[in-house]
Amino acid sequence: MEKLPDIFPFQRRLDELDAQMADPSFYNNPRKAAEVSREQQKTQQLVNDYHAHEKTVREIAEAQALIKDQAGDPDLKELAEMELPDLQKRRDELKEIVLRGMIPPEPSDSRNTVMEIRAGTGGDEASLFAAELFRMYTRYSEGRGWKIQPMSSSASERGGIKEVIFLITGQDVYKQLKFESGVQRVQRVPTTEANGRIHTSTVTVAVLPEAEEVDVQIDPQDLDIMVCRASGPGGQGVNTTDSAVQIFHKPSGLMVQCADERSQLKNKAKAMTVLRSRLLKLKEDEEHAKYAAHRKSQIGSGGRSERIRTYNFPQNRLTDHRIGLTLYSLPQVMEGRIDEVVESLQRADFEEKLAALTGVEFAGFAGKRGGTEDDE
Incomplete structure (x- = not known):
């Protein structure tokens, strides 16, 4: 299972947005404040989803370790086997959510x-x-x-x-x-x-x-x-x-x-x-032509x-x-x-x-x- 791209650039951007919102003059420009607030909420959700994915990956590893442990508690092993499919499904769902959040939106998508x-x-x-x-x-x-x-x-x-x-x-x-x-x-x-x-x-x-x-x-x-x-x-x-x-x-x-x-x-x-x-x-x-030069289709x-x-x-x-x-x-x-x-x-x-x-x-x-x- 390939790893997700590094979250560090998004975490750094979130810190920058948080700093802007903490400035006492932040709401002097309501329009800009609204834009920054929306971006902050979106970036915060992305970071939260990333950490939720990482937590789920760790829980899967723990469940798999319990299942492989021959000397372990049979009840815990049975419970881990029952939970594993749901954990794997959640991991995959979170992975796609995070990747979609990392892809920059097209500026024109919301236009008429x-x-x-x-x-x-x-x-x-x-x-x-x-x-x-x-x-x-x-x-x-x-x-x-x-x-x-x-x-x-x-x-x-x-x-x-x-x-x-x-x-x-x-x-x-x-x-x-x-x-x-x-x-x-x-x-x-x-x-x-x-x-x-x-x-x-x-x-x-x-x-x-x-x-x-x-x-x-x-x-x-x-x-x-x-x-x-x-x-x-x-x-x-x-x-x-x-x-x-x-x-x-x-x-x-x-x-x-x-x-x-x-x-x-x-x-x-x-x-x-x-x-x-x-x-x-x-x-x-x-x-787009500049970007398309790096794409196969x-x-x-x-x-x-x-x-x-x-x-x-x-x-x-x-x-x-x-x-x-x-x-x-x-x-x-x-x-x-x-x-x-x-x-x-x-x-x-x-x-x-x-x-x-x-x-x-x-x-x-x-x-x-x-x-x-x-x-x-």
Whole structure:
């Protein structure tokens, strides 16, 4: 049984926090005081759990010694044999709790999320599947009590979606959805296919942590803001005002457009929200790229060229290629029941971070659910 990493750095940090809280001027800054208090409580719990784990390890050693002692009291030996499984279970539970506490949290995990879904290769079929993915994520969000706010959308002629951008607000939204970034592929017989052939289409999904103005400083001189008439099917108010807003950020080359609202100011505000989130994601990706160089795989990297998942309708199969997860419950998945997928990705990410923390490699999820079925 490998040992836990040294608790000394965390104990030293706890001492520093305790010293800060003991300062008479500590509560002069209520906001900072609240942050320090939360960190102190979390670090204190980690240290307590570490010592509880060490105590349980000692109790296991004592129980095993009693069991091996041939000349010992038979009643004590029987009692030790009864207690040993519970002690071992508690040791393992405490070990995972401690390791999770030692892994630094992602700063963006608690943020709201801007999600972008775009039809890729496959024409009408890609846009139809983009609409289905939008519905899937909407259902998942509703099930968790999150709120959806449309930012921008472009419909296709056959009822699909060429592109949709929307904001999801709620608790730990980015933490749950950040691994959905990438190319998602669908394999099925389109309704327009007369010969029953299976077609392959793709949709790209981008998941961006919502950025505040304090996160990303944007110089107004770096922006080209253009206003034009909103396009649409017609009707009252659609083409009568110059309400659509298009913003070009010159340093990054990013272009954002929003035309969902009739108000030019509201469209500009939404477009700026999307722009800030994209710039924050670029900044985070640069940091993650440095870290990823030391990892064997890049779960959740969100690379647009990375095919992360396949939805195979003829075989009722979803395969996440990053972790070798295969589920045969596609109808339920498309209804937004993606908890098992999300939890499996989070677990795999935890194991990678754990390997980096402890130097212990884990087998991960590959092969646990039928291998990495690749649908070439």
